[in-house]
Amino acid sequence: YCEVFKTMGIITTFSLPCQHSMKHYKQLIQLFGTPNGLCSSITESKHVKAVKKPYWCTNKYHALGQMLLINQHLDKLAASQVDFKS
Numbered sequence: 904y905c906e907v908f909k910t911m912g913i914i915t916t917f918s919l920p921c922q923h924s925m926k927h928y929k930q931l932i933q934l935f936g937t938p939n940g941l942c943s944s945i946t947e948s949k950h951v952k953a954v955k956k957p958y959w960c961t962n963k964y965h966a967l968g969q970m971l972l973i974n975q976h977l978d979k980l981a982a983s984q985v986d987f988k989s
Contacts, residue, residue, distance in 0.1 A: 908914045953974060961969040 957970040
C-alpha cells in the first residue's frame with residue numbers, strides 16, 4: 904500500500920513507526936484523554952467567529968462570497984476602531 908502513494912507522488916517517504924502508532928491513537932485517547940495542549944475549544948471559537956456568524960448574516964445564496972466580504976468588513980472595522988481609540 905505504501906508503493907501506491909510513492910508512485911503517485913503523494914508522499915515520497917514513509918515513517919512506519921508513526922503509521923503504526925496512529926492505529927493506537929483512538930484507544931489511547933479513550934483511556935487517558937487528549938494529549939496536553941490539544942484543546943478544540945480555541946479552534947471552535949474561531950470557527951464560530953469566522954464562519955458561523957458571517958453565515959447567519961448572509962441570505963444563504965452563494966454564501967461564501969458574502970461571508971468573505973463580511974469578514975473583510977469586520978476586519979476593516981476592527982482596524983479602524985484601533986485607529987479611533989489612539
